[in-house]
Amino acid sequence: MTVATVPLRILIGKVGLDGHDRGVKLIARALRDAGMEVIYTGLHQSPEQIVNTAIQEDVDAIGLSILSGAHNTLFRRVLELLSEQGAEDIVVFGGGIIPNEDVPALKEAGVKALFGPGTPLDDIVRFVKELRTSR
Amino acid sequence: MEREMKDMKERKPRFTSLSGIEIHRLYGPDDLKDWTPERELGVPGEFPYTRGIYPTMYRGRLWTMRQFAGFGSAEDTNRRFHYLLEHGQNGLSVAFDMPTLMGLDADDPLARGEVGRCGVSISSLSDMERLFEGIPLDHVTTSMTINGPATVIFAMYLAVAEKRGIPFDRLGGTLQNDILKEYIAQKEWLFPPEPSLRLVTDVVAYCAQSVPRWHPISISGYHIREAGATAVQELAFTLYDGLTYVEAAVKAGLAVDQFAPRLSFFFNVHNDFFEEIAKFRAARRLWAREMARRYQPKDPRSLQLRCHAQTAGCSLTAQQPLNNVVRTTVQALAAVLGGTQSLHTNSMDETLALPTEEAVRLALRTQQIIAEESEVTNTVDPLGGSYYVEALTNRLEEEAQAYFRKLDEMGGMVAAIERGFPQREILEASHRYQREIERKERTIVGVNRYVEQEERPIPILKIDPEVEQRQVARLSELRKSRDPFKMAGAVAALQEAVACGENVMPPLIEAVKAQATLGEICAALKEVLGTYREPVVL
Numbered sequence: 001m002t003v004a005t006v007p008l009r010i011l012i013g014k015v016g017l018d019g020h021d022r023g024v025k026l027i028a029r030a031l032r033d034a035g036m037e038v039i040y041t042g043l044h045q046s047p048e049q050i051v052n053t054a055i056q057e058d059v060d061a062i063g064l065s066i067l068s069g070a071h072n073t074l075f076r077r078v079l080e081l082l083s084e085q086g087a088e089d090i091v092v093f094g095g096g097i098i099p100n101e102d103v104p105a106l107k108e109a110g111v112k113a114l115f116g117p118g119t120p121l122d123d124i125v126r127f128v129k130e131l132r133t134s135r
Numbered sequence: 136m137e138r139e140m141k142d143m144k145e146r147k148p149r150f151t152s153l154s155g156i157e158i159h160r161l162y163g164p165d166d167l168k169d170w171t172p173e174r175e176l177g178v179p180g181e182f183p184y185t186r187g188i189y190p191t192m193y194r195g196r197l198w199t200m201r202q203f204a205g206f207g208s209a210e211d212t213n214r215r216f217h218y219l220l221e222h223g224q225n226g227l228s229v230a231f232d233m234p235t236l237m238g239l240d241a242d243d244p245l246a247r248g249e250v251g252r253c254g255v256s257i258s259s260l261s262d263m264e265r266l267f268e269g270i271p272l273d274h275v276t277t278s279m280t281i282n283g284p285a286t287v288i289f290a291m292y293l294a295v296a297e298k299r300g301i302p303f304d305r306l307g308g309t310l311q312n313d314i315l316k317e318y319i320a321q322k323e324w325l326f327p328p329e330p331s332l333r334l335v336t337d338v339v340a341y342c343a344q345s346v347p348r349w350h351p352i353s354i355s356g357y358h359i360r361e362a363g364a365t366a367v368q369e370l371a372f373t374l375y376d377g378l379t380y381v382e383a384a385v386k387a388g389l390a391v392d393q394f395a396p397r398l399s400f401f402f403n404v405h406n407d408f409f410e411e412i413a414k415f416r417a418a419r420r421l422w423a424r425e426m427a428r429r430y431q432p433k434d435p436r437s438l439q440l441r442c443h444a445q446t447a448g449c450s451l452t453a454q455q456p457l458n459n460v461v462r463t464t465v466q467a468l469a470a471v472l473g474g475t476q477s478l479h480t481n482s483m484d485e486t487l488a489l490p491t492e493e494a495v496r497l498a499l500r501t502q503q504i505i506a507e508e509s510e511v512t513n514t515v516d517p518l519g520g521s522y523y524v525e526a527l528t529n530r531l532e533e534e535a536q537a538y539f540r541k542l543d544e545m546g547g548m549v550a551a552i553e554r555g556f557p558q559r560e561i562l563e564a565s566h567r568y569q570r571e572i573e574r575k576e577r578t579i580v581g582v583n584r585y586v587e588q589e590e591r592p593i594p595i596l597k598i599d600p601e602v603e604q605r606q607v608a609r610l611s612e613l614r615k616s617r618d619p620f621k622m623a624g625a626v627a628a629l630q631e632a633v634a635c636g637e638n639v640m641p642p643l644i645e646a647v648k649a650q651a652t653l654g655e656i657c658a659a660l661k662e663v664l665g666t667y668r669e670p671v672v673l
Contacts, residue, residue: 016233016245016248016249017233017234017236017237017239017245017246017249017323018233018249018253019317019321019322019323020322020361020362021322021362022361022362022363022449022565025562025565025673026565026566026569028673029566029673040671040673042668042669042671043322043669044237046244046245067253068233068249068252068253069249069252069253069488069489069598070233070247070248070249070252072248073247073248073249074248077247077248097486097487097488099487099488099595100487100592101595116453116486117452117453117486118452118453118454118579118582120573120583121569121573122573
């Protein structure tokens with residue numbers, strides 16, 4: 001039962017050029033309030049920076065926020081870099097302005113979950129908590 | 136009678152505005168004890184402009200219907216502009232993509248996947264020429280939402296006019312050019328605050344001299360509100376930003392009446408109908424009073440707060456998107472009753488993607504119905520004198536002034552930004568609002584009440600994935616075909632002028648004419664002006 005006492009480490013980040021950080025900050029705060037260790041990257045991170053930070057910080061999951069429409073490129077690039085570095089065990093999830101029709105392909109590529117506008121924070125917290133049991 | 140009312144059961148223990156202001160059951164003369172219509176209202180078109188900046192308001196001229204548009208390549212957006220003008224819109228408003236907003240070329244590695252996605256991609260003067268192909272720049276007015284690289288984009292616009300032989304004094308429009316709210320809310324900056332403020336001032340000075348019909352800054356609360364601020368915070372931070380720009384221009388040696396008549400504002404219109412109306416009225420009165428007190432201008436236009444308004448994007452829902460049409464209508468009506476000079480109505484599909492042509496047309500028709508069918512335009516400031524609206528107007532003004540005092544104490548807006556003060560205030564407000572929604576203390580129809588299990592999908596706009604490749608190819612072509620020595624010379628001259636403290640606009644126009652790209656110019660400016668990393672507030 002020692003495992004349960006170690007808090008989950010989650011990287012929450014803004015990837016790409018998009019500066020909309022209202023949602024991402026609320027999520028970072030909600031996860032922190034739920035007892036997780038949150039590493040918030042700040043704005044304007046390249047996929048390379050995100051993946052390097054994730055590996056250095058030894059996180060369990062990466063949550064990315066993208067509202068600029070660049071989700072198809074940026075999620076894929078992050079997954080690609082994780083796999084190049086042998087870090088496929090890090091779960092990737094995200095949210096933002098992502099049309100429904102783009103969701104299946106992104107999930108197929110390895111994004112574990114995508115949360116659209118209007119998602120209750122509790123749903124996201126629950127999803128992250130359950131990562132422990134599913135991993 | 137009062138006791139009887141106290142005994143009556145109400146739906147909630149406490150009623151509050153969206154900003155958290157407690158709202159009473161009834162408003163009456165007691166709520167306006169020290170209030171006199173002569174001092175607080177005046178007449179429309181006169182100090183303190185509470186009732187509007189023009190004597191006749193919409194009886195004289197309706198507001199400008201200006202839909203923000205931009206996606207894909209310059210040609211894609213140019214077609215949308217022609218479409219909007221054909222459907223009765225009377226002003227253009229350009230949305231740029233993320234790389235352009237960040238001063239990066241379409242072929243920059245950081246631009247990958249972002250080209251043309253949430254606005255139009257503009258990397259060079261040639262792109263700008265294609266964007267305005269067939270559009271008479273001396274007859275339409277153009278608003279450009281650009282901040283970090285505003286000077287460069289403006290130089291491109293001026294260069295297009297020059298090439299077509301249109302004198303600069305016939306150009307009308309607005310450059311957003313409001314860098315302070317980037318540090319506060321929108322988060323797209325290129326340089327540190329102080330040198331950025333200097334670039335803003337350069338545009339103000341240049342316009343005062345050479346582009347007299349242009350609005351050199353649109354002091355924007357829109358993004359501050361979208362980032363989670365309350366109406367009070369939006370009002371306070373925006374007007375204080377405005378005063379900061381005025382101060383910078385006066386310090387640079389301009390007389391207040393040389394530029395203040397060309398300043399304009401840009402506000403959000405959210406769901407709380409009366410609070411929003413009060414916000415517009417309070418903004419006009421507060422600006423007039425502060426400008427009069429601080430700068431004593433002679434030209435009355437220096438006291439008038441002109442504004443554009445946009446319905447609140449953050450109020451729209453991905454769930455049951457048709458409901459967004461109704462939200463937008465209520466918000467648009469508030470902006471009109473608040474006395475806006477121009478208006479953008481959001482489209483119902485904007486929480487999913489950029490709007491389709493159909494959705495934009497419906498949003499424009501919403502404005503036309505308010506303007507031409509509802510008859511609300513028949514009289515000026517129809518809510519003036521309402522106990523409730525006047526009490527709210529007073530309250531918003533007072534609360535904004537309380538923020539002004541705090542900001543003054545901190546040594547001004549730049550110092551406050553560096554301490555993370557406005558950022559933290561907004562974050563706290565956004566957190567409070569989110570909690571209210573999650574606890575169902577505030578209703579969002581379709582999200583936390585009246586939820587439908589099956590969502591009916593609506594059509595959405597798709598951006599051609601080839602746009603990026605085409606833009607990249609075009610840029611590579613441009614770099615090969617231009618005169619490299621002329622280009623490098625113009626960029627070096629620009630750097631020297633900036634380092635010497637000269638006005639940036641004339642050498643910038645030369646640099647864009649020499650086909651230096653947006654990214655090249657911004658990189659050169661960063662070498663002189665530096666870069667910025669924000670204090671992270673969480």
